[in-house]
Amino acid sequence: MPSSHPQDPDRKSWMSLLARAPADRLASLFPDPLPDHTLLRAPEIGSVMVQGRIGGTGAPFNLGEMTVTRCSLRLTDGTVGHAYVQGRDRTHALRAATMDALMQTDAAPALRPTLDTLAAEETARRTTRAAKAAATKVDFFTMVRGEDK
Amino acid sequence: MTPDTLTGGFATPPTDSARAFRAILDALARPGTIRTVDGAEPPAPLSSAAGAVALTLLDGTTPVHLAGDHDTQDLRDWLTFHTGAPLVAAAEAAFAFGTWDALLPLDRFAIGTPEYPDRAATLVIEMPNLHPEGATLRGPGIKGSAYLSLPATAPFIANRSLFPLGFDAFLTCGNRIAGLPRSTIVRDA
Amino acid sequence: MYVAVKGGERAIDNAHAFLAEERRGDPAIAVLTVPQIREQLRLAVNRVMAEGSLYDPDLAALAIKQARGDLIEAVFLIRAYRTTLPRHGFSSPVETAQMHMTRRISATFKDAPGGQILGPTFDYTHRLLDFRLAADGDVPPAPTAPATQGPVPHITGFLNRDGLIETADRDDTPPPDLTREPIELPADRALRLQAITRGDEGFILSLAYSTQRGYGRTHAFVGELRIGMVEVEMDIPELGFAICIGEVELTECETVNQFKGSKTEPPQFTRGYGLTFGQTERKAIAMSLVDRALRWKELGEDFTGAPAQDEEFVLMHADNVQATGFLEHIKLPHYVDFQSELELIRKLRAEAAAASQKEAAE
Numbered sequence: 001m002p003s004s005h006p007q008d009p010d011r012k013s014w015m016s017l018l019a020r021a022p023a024d025r026l027a028s029l030f031p032d033p034l035p036d037h038t039l040l041r042a043p044e045i046g047s048v049m050v051q052g053r054i055g056g057t058g059a060p061f062n063l064g065e066m067t068v069t070r071c072s073l074r075l076t077d078g079t080v081g082h083a084y085v086q087g088r089d090r091t092h093a094l095r096a097a098t099m100d101a102l103m104q105t106d107a108a109p110a111l112r113p114t115l116d117t118l119a120a121e122e123t124a125r126r127t128t129r130a131a132k133a134a135a136t137k138v139d140f141f142t143m144v145r146g147e148d149k
Numbered sequence: 150m151t152p153d154t155l156t157g158g159f160a161t162p163p164t165d166s167a168r169a170f171r172a173i174l175d176a177l178a179r180p181g182t183i184r185t186v187d188g189a190e191p192p193a194p195l196s197s198a199a200g201a202v203a204l205t206l207l208d209g210t211t212p213v214h215l216a217g218d219h220d221t222q223d224l225r226d227w228l229t230f231h232t233g234a235p236l237v238a239a240a241e242a243a244f245a246f247g248t249w250d251a252l253l254p255l256d257r258f259a260i261g262t263p264e265y266p267d268r269a270a271t272l273v274i275e276m277p278n279l280h281p282e283g284a285t286l287r288g289p290g291i292k293g294s295a296y297l298s299l300p301a302t303a304p305f306i307a308n309r310s311l312f313p314l315g316f317d318a319f320l321t322c323g324n325r326i327a328g329l330p331r332s333t334i335v336r337d338a
Numbered sequence: 339m340y341v342a343v344k345g346g347e348r349a350i351d352n353a354h355a356f357l358a359e360e361r362r363g364d365p366a367i368a369v370l371t372v373p374q375i376r377e378q379l380r381l382a383v384n385r386v387m388a389e390g391s392l393y394d395p396d397l398a399a400l401a402i403k404q405a406r407g408d409l410i411e412a413v414f415l416i417r418a419y420r421t422t423l424p425r426h427g428f429s430s431p432v433e434t435a436q437m438h439m440t441r442r443i444s445a446t447f448k449d450a451p452g453g454q455i456l457g458p459t460f461d462y463t464h465r466l467l468d469f470r471l472a473a474d475g476d477v478p479p480a481p482t483a484p485a486t487q488g489p490v491p492h493i494t495g496f497l498n499r500d501g502l503i504e505t506a507d508r509d510d511t512p513p514p515d516l517t518r519e520p521i522e523l524p525a526d527r528a529l530r531l532q533a534i535t536r537g538d539e540g541f542i543l544s545l546a547y548s549t550q551r552g553y554g555r556t557h558a559f560v561g562e563l564r565i566g567m568v569e570v571e572m573d574i575p576e577l578g579f580a581i582c583i584g585e586v587e588l589t590e591c592e593t594v595n596q597f598k599g600s601k602t603e604p605p606q607f608t609r610g611y612g613l614t615f616g617q618t619e620r621k622a623i624a625m626s627l628v629d630r631a632l633r634w635k636e637l638g639e640d641f642t643g644a645p646a647q648d649e650e651f652v653l654m655h656a657d658n659v660q661a662t663g664f665l666e667h668i669k670l671p672h673y674v675d676f677q678s679e680l681e682l683i684r685k686l687r688a689e690a691a692a693a694s695q696k697e698a699a700e
Contacts, residue, residue, distance in 0.1 A: 016582030020569075040155045041230075042162065047392065047420065048583060049428040049515065050570055052613045054527055055506025056492050056590065060431040061513045061528035063535055064615055066393035066570065068426050068583055072155060072230075080155060082576055084426065086584025087394065126438055126567075131482035133440045136456040140448055155576070209425050210518050229575045233427060 014103055014115055015096070019085045021118045023092035029114045034098045040080065041072040043090035069093040075101045154226035157190035159204055169205040176319065177328030181286045181295025183279060185324050192223040198321040199246055199273045206271075207232035207244060214242035217251025219275070246273045249300035260314040269331070272318045274300065279322035285336040286329075296338070297327055305335040361406050375399035384587075384616025385409055389658060390416025391517070391536040393586045393615050410538075410658050417659050430571045430580055434590045434613070436489045439566035441617075444493050446559050446594055452490035457565060458617075493562040494592050494609065503594065503607040523650055530632055530653060531625075535614050537656030539621045545631075545646045546624035554631040554644030557596035558610060565589045565617050589614045591622040595630050600638030608637060628652060 018026065047065040054061055070084045071093035081101025083093045102111055159165035165188040172186040189200030207213060213234040215224060228234055239245060239257040252272055261269035276298070283298040284305075297320070299305060308315040308331055315331035329335075362369065376383055376399035386398040390413045398416060405411035441457025444450045456462070497503040513528035521529065534542060549556055568588050573580045591612035599605035610630025612622035631646040645651050655661065 011577075012579055012581050015577075016569075016571075019581065019583045020585055041158065044162070044424065044426075046424040046426040048426050048570070048572055049517075050393065050586065051429050051431040051513065052434070052531075052588075053431040053506070053508075054531065055494070055592065055609055055611050056434045057508055058506030059509035059511050059513070059528055061531045062428070062515050062517075063432070063532070063588075063613055064388070064391035064393060065420060065423075065425075065517075066584060066586060067397070067423070070426055072576065074155070082574065084572065084574060084581065084583045086570075088397075127485070128482070129440060130438065130485035132480045133455050133457055134485035135481040135483040136441075137483070138454040138456065209427055233425075233575070 011100070011103070015083065015100055017115060017118055017122070018083065018096035018099055020122060021092075021096075023085075023087065023089040023095075025118065025121065026092060026095055029117060030095055030099060030111075034095065035102070036076050037073040037081075037098060037101070039071070039073050041070065043069055043071040043093040045069045045088045045090070048084075071097040073097050073101065075105070077105065079104050151223065151226065154192060154223050155230055157192070157200070157227065158231045159188050162204075166205045169201040172326065173202060173205060173319070173328070176326050177317070177330055178290050179295075180288070180290055180329055180333045181281060181297050181327070183281060183325050183327045186326050187324050192221070192227050194218055194221075194275070195224055195227075195246065196275055196321045197324045198326040199275055199319075201324075202273055202319060202321070202326070203228060203232055203234075203244075203246070207234040209233040209235070211243040212237040212241050214239045214245040214247075214270075216245055216247025219247045219251065242270050244271050244273065246275070248275050255304050255308070255316065258316050260308075260311055260316055263314070266313045269314065270316045272316055274318055274320050276300065276320050276322040279320055279325055279327060283338055285338060286333050287336070288334045289330075289332045291333070297329070299329070299335065302335050302337050305329065305333070309334055361404075370403060372396060372399045372403055375402050381617065382407075382409060384618050385539060385621075386412045386416060388615040388618050388621060389413045389536055389538060390420070391615075392416050392420045410662055414659050414662070427572055429583070430573065432568045432570060432586075432588065434564070434568060434588065435492055437564055437566040437568050437588070437590070439490060439564050441565040441619075442490065442563070444560065444562050446561050447493055447496070450493050450562070451496070452486070490564075492592070494594070497561075497594070497607060501606070504603075504609060506609065506611075521653055523653070525649060525653060527629070527633070527636075530649065531611065531613070531629060533653045533656055534625045534628055535612075535621075538658035538661070539618070539624070541656055541658070541661075542624040542628055543620060545652060546627035548644065549627050549631045549646045554634070554642055554647040556593075556608075556610070556627065556630045558593040558627050558630060559595075560623060560626075561592045561594035561609070563589070563591045563619055563623065565619065587616050589617055589619050589622040591619065591626045593623075593626040593630060597637065602638045608633070 046068060048068045049065050050063045051060045052063040053059065066086060067088050068084055068086055069088055069090055069092065072080065072082045074080050079101045081097040081099070083096035083100055085093050085096050099111060102108065169186050169188060172184040176182065176184045186198050186201040189197050189204050191197065191200030191203070207228065211234050213228060214237055216239070225236055240259065242258065245252060245258060252274060258270035258272065259268060261267060278298065280298040282296045284296065284302050286295040286297055312331055317331050318329040320327045320329065376395050379402065382402055383395050383398045386401055386409055387393050387395065390398065397419065398412065401412035401415040402409065404415060439455060441459060442452065442455045444454065494503055498505055514526070516529060516532055521533065548554070566587065567585045569582045569585045571580045572583050593610040595608045595610060597603070597606060597608040608630065610626035612625030612629065614622045614625065628646055631644070632649055632652060634641055634647050641647055
């Protein structure tokens with residue numbers, strides 16, 4: 001049975017990407033039917049308390065909750081996949097957990113392009129927004145300096 | 150975390166936990182009666198009844214203590230995955246699981262405060278057998294007297310003297326469960 | 339005399355039907371969709387998320403629709419929904435220094451590294467009603483410019499280097515959570531911030547304003563205000579490592595406050611902190627002012643009796659769901675209470691009348 005690699009930074013990266021991916025986009029890139037699996041923990045909608053730090057860097061405090069759906073499942077070959085995804089979409093969590101499991105198997109190379117597409121689209125969204133913000137950056141022109149008189 | 154610790158949760162959590170909650174509630178409300186509670190398949194040595202208590206009543210805000218032989222890595226992992234409850238020392242526990250001998254001495258456990266009597270521990274005592282005979286029980290939820298095979302009586306008599314403070318207890322054996330709230334007056338048979 | 343009554347079921351059912359019809363309004367007008375509210379009334383959605391203390395724009399938009407635009411009612415709906423959710427855990431503290439910013443300004447440093455980014459702000463609008471919005475129409479895309487890559491450091495960090503401002507040292511004490519344990523006073527700063535960030539914007543705004551007018555003055559400048567998306571990470575026990583579980587829009591405000599020093603602290607700048615869900619900058623600024631005012635004791639300042647310095651006053655009255663629940667319950671039937679008051683008044687009047695008659699007779 002393939003074992004998971006808890007220290008695998010790659011796994012952290014794909015699980016995070018799947019959590020942030022728009023649910024409908026993931027569904028179109030990785031459509032049904034999903035491979036056979038057993039649910040270890042059926043998709044479950046819940047909340048996560050988000051913490052901030054006082055002054056941005058100090059002691060933690062509780063800011064408020066966000067909705068998060070989680071799911072754990074096992075493929076027929078025994079590989080276990082987990083997902084924690086933002087929002088209340090059960091199929092998003094199910095799909096993300098399935099992808100997480102498949103990415104630990106020989107199916108991984110075939111799924112890479114899907115992850116690459118999601119990552120590229122996310123980067124594009126962020127870049128567009130950053131570019132609009134950058135256009136609102138203030139350029140100051142010094143008119144008169146007090147000490148020049 | 151081994152794959153085995155990821156199984157053994159409720160198959161259909163909403164209905165299974167609602168049924169288990171009803172059984173647990175009835176057991177606590179009617180001291181001396183024994184109920185059955187199914188659906189949990191925890192790793193040994195936890196009984197299925199105690200497993201159902203864990204799946205139904207524990208979450209990330211209920212610190213749990215595993216006493217003696219119950220403190221195994223598999224059981225820790227199973228509780229973490231299925232309930233999210235943090236594992237702690239006896240004094241900080243909201244719930245404690247173990248055999249009678251492993252749980253002793255009981256004065257290690259929280260009994261609540263006058264402002265918050267609810268901040269007391271609930272002990273889940275794993276029993277080799279459980280029968281409606283033995284010590285005499287009286288008090289709220291009991292019409293006349295009831296009887297239960299308690300592992301001892303003195304600690305429960307002492308606990309009753311702390312009322313409204315004190316711990317609450319469940320006794321579990323296989324898929325069977327009995328409740329012993331702090332309000333119950335215990336006498337030797 | 340106590341009279342038990344029941345009834346009103348039909349009246350209540352019909353009131354609900356009337357409410358639903360009024361919510362819909364004129365059926366000749368297209369029905370408002372939840373995505374329309376989410377996208378086009380985003381600041382209302384943000385306020386409901388901040389005060390409902392649950393980040394989920396779709397739910398907040400639905401709540402606004404259901405509440406007919408009554409935002410406190412919408413907050414109430416979100417709070418009620420929230421209680422039905424199992425808690426999967428808590429996140430690692432968010433790293434606001436890593437924010438993908440859409441707005442970032444400083445009132446203290448013109449040339450702050452990273453620059454002043456105005457973002458989608460009302461600040462420089464003329465507050466003249468724009469009648470073009472009354473007609474439907476597409477807007478041209480906003481201009482773009484090349485963006486600098488990578489995280490932008492906090493501005494207070496630059497003052498820290500010279501030792502001119504107090505530091506906020508890293509500390510990993512688990513914070514109290516008022517959604518799980520009732521608030522106990524005195525509250526630590528973490529608990530106060532949780533109560534204020536979910537508190538009513540109007541109440542926090544007024545308290546902050548009162549400090550500016552002299553009731554607990556703290557001489558605040560906005561050292562930095564930033565708005566943008568922040569990733570949320572959580573440790574996953576079954577994995578043994580943390581993953582990102584999503585991202586939230588946050589507004590962060592740090593004030594820099596004049597401080598002449600006290601018995602325990604040297605003269606230096608002190609800080610107030612505000613962090614809120616969504617683009618909610620009025621709230622974040624107000625929060626940082628109230629936070630700073632509440633810190634009088636730890637900084638060795640005088641208690642002047644100002645409301646914003648009074649922890650019990652601020653924390654116990656900030657929550658608009660609590661407040662509206664207690665306020666509005668007095669309109670519900672109190673027939674028995676009132677009956678007893680009525681009898682008391684009659685009795686007192688009768689006694690007073692008897693006493694004055696007796697006096698007149700003497």
